[in-house]
Amino acid sequence: MTIKTAVPPQAARRIQRRDYILPALVALAGASAAIAGADTTFDPALTQFTNFLEGSGGKIITVLSLAGGLIGLASGRFSLGQVAVPVGVGIGVGTGVPIVTSVVTAVI
DSSP states (O other): OOOOOOOOHHHHHHHHHHHHHHHHHHHHHHOOOOOOOOOOTTHHHHHHHHHHHHTHHHHHHHHHHHHHHHHHHHTTOOOTHHHHHHHHHHHIIIIIHHHHHHHHHSOO
16 A cells, blocks of 8 residues: 655655756766867768859849749739848848858867
């Protein structure tokens, strides 16, 4: 026969915290610094994709986005998104690639 006792709310919260503290300490003890290696496996693909986006491919993507916005405007349903999305795509393609590649290659 088992006798159950009510656990006060403060004690229940302490028990819940204790359930998370031990795994967190084990994870911290086993953690090590993440260091990027000198692996160049995907450098050719990255270079080709970056050149595509910064060159004619980025211009094509921007023009297609602008054309989609103009078609939406011509259909009579005006929204700010039809103007903002092509502008955002142009800015993202033009300046986003160098920002992302500089962040990825930065020494942290």
